Amino acid sequence: MKQHTPRLFLDDLAPGLSFRSGTVDVTADEIRSFAGQFDPQPFHLDDAAAHATLFGGLAASGWHTAALTMRLIVESLPFDGGLIGTHCELAWPLPTRPGDRLHVEGEIVEISPSRSKPDRGIVVMRSRTINQDDGIVQTLTASLLVFRRPATDTV
Amino acid sequence: MKQHTPRLFLDDLAPGLSFRSGTVDVTADEIRSFAGQFDPQPFHLDDAAAHATLFGGLAASGWHTAALTMRLIVESLPFDGGLIGTHCELAWPLPTRPGDRLHVEGEIVEISPSRSKPDRGIVVMRSRTINQDDGIVQTLTASLLVFRRPATDTV
Numbered sequence: 001m002k003q004h005t006p007r008l009f010l011d012d013l014a015p016g017l018s019f020r021s022g023t024v025d026v027t028a029d030e031i032r033s034f035a036g037q038f039d040p041q042p043f044h045l046d047d048a049a050a051h052a053t054l055f056g057g058l059a060a061s062g063w064h065t066a067a068l069t070m071r072l073i074v075e076s077l078p079f080d081g082g083l084i085g086t087h088c089e090l091a092w093p094l095p096t097r098p099g100d101r102l103h104v105e106g107e108i109v110e111i112s113p114s115r116s117k118p119d120r121g122i123v124v125m126r127s128r129t130i131n132q133d134d135g136i137v138q139t140l141t142a143s144l145l146v147f148r149r150p151a152t153d154t155v
Numbered sequence: 156m157k158q159h160t161p162r163l164f165l166d167d168l169a170p171g172l173s174f175r176s177g178t179v180d181v182t183a184d185e186i187r188s189f190a191g192q193f194d195p196q197p198f199h200l201d202d203a204a205a206h207a208t209l210f211g212g213l214a215a216s217g218w219h220t221a222a223l224t225m226r227l228i229v230e231s232l233p234f235d236g237g238l239i240g241t242h243c244e245l246a247w248p249l250p251t252r253p254g255d256r257l258h259v260e261g262e263i264v265e266i267s268p269s270r271s272k273p274d275r276g277i278v279v280m281r282s283r284t285i286n287q288d289d290g291i292v293q294t295l296t297a298s299l300l301v302f303r304r305p306a307t308d309t310v
Contacts, residue, residue: 038222039229041237054239054300062240063222067193070218074194082196084209085217087246145209 007080009149010111010121018107021072026060028098034064059095065102065138066090069129072104081147086122088142094135101132109141113148120147162235164304165266165276173262176227181215183253189219214250220257220293221245224284227259236302241277243297249290256287264296268303275302 028047035044039061042049047058074083096102106127113121123146129138183202190199194216197204202213229238251257261282268276278301284293 034222038226040226041229043237053237061222061225063218063225067189067216067218067222070216071193071195074196082198082208085247087244089242089244091242092240 007078008146009080010113010123010146011149013108013111013123013146015108015110018105019076021076021104021106023101023103024068024072026064026068026096026098026100026102028058031058031060031064031096031098034067035061038063055095058098060097062090062092062095062138065092065096065129066140068096068102069104069127069138069140072102072129073106073125073127076104076106079144079146080149081145084145085142086145088140091139092137093139094131094137096131096137100137102129102137104129118148119150120145122146162233163301164235165268165278165301166304168263168266168278168301170263170265173260174231176231176259176261178256178258179223179227181223181251181253181255181257183213186213186215186219186251186253189222190216193218210250213253215252217245217247217250217293220247220251220284221295223251223257224259224282224293224295227257227284228261228280228282231259231261234299234301235304236300239300240297241300243295246294247292248294249286249292251286251292255292257284257292259284273303274305275300277301 032045043053043055043059044061050058104127106125109126110124111121123144125142125144127140128136131137187200198208198210198214199216205213259282261280264281265279266276278299280297280299282295283291286292
């Protein structure tokens with residue numbers, strides 16, 4: 001017998017559908033490692049240097065928060081064909097800090113079947129990435145390409 | 156004698172000011188490594204699996220393209236106080252592929268001095284991340300917090 005992971009298609013989604021992800025713990029080492037590769041600025045690399053900045057202490061790159069958010073969403077939404085973003089809007093109301101435990105709460109806000117390609121549609125998803133103190137470290141509104149269930153597909 | 160890296164303040168910027176970054180080369184190993192940490196989907200992890208998907212071959216996570224773009228911008232714009240984004244809009248017209256050489260072209264489109272905090276303002280920057288074939292792999296419009304030159308500052 002073959003095991004199946006449940007897969008989600010456009011047909012399974014509706015505006016208002018919401019989800020809550022698992023959690024991820026963020027360490028100072030991970031913050032510094034990501035920043036060293038992609039965002040080498042003092043407030044993302046060094047706690048002492050960060051104290052003299054707007055952040056007042058070590059803070060993760062916003063792109064690190066975005067990447068961690070992606071992992072939490074990928075683990076939560078098993079879209080058939082994958083989670084493929086075409087464009088998005090992002091904001092970082094608060095920084096992610098060492099020791100933070102993040103999770104994502106999201107919902108489907110809009111579904112637009114493609115007019116030219118009947119096998120797919122665009123889903124607008126809105127999410128908040130939230131720390132252990134209920135602080136919002138990221139808001140994301142993303143347009144995702146999602147496929148319809150093929151006519152021949154058996155669930 | 157102390158060496159200074161030239162620093163940019165709000166006072167040094169004007170709408171229309173443009174920049175071109177250095178380049179970064181993207182390898183298949185880096186694409187898989189980033190995806191393994193942050194975006195574990197078949198088309199970002201495995202070339203053979205990716206061939207059966209919309210991407211038709213290994214493609215970088217959009218968040219990897221965004222993170223690489225950040226590094227290129229950080230290296231190009233030495234804002235005093237750092238490059239601090241508050242929110243942004245992103246799109247990925249084409250995927251980043253193994254072997255791509257990316258650079259960023261950007262410009263300042265708007266400057267709004269803060270009304271409540273006279274030491275700073277918000278700068279809107281628009282950028283394109285471009286591969287070796289002049290293909291645009293990312294567009295980004297970001298709002299950045301930038302500080303004014305302090306009255307006591309000597310250049």
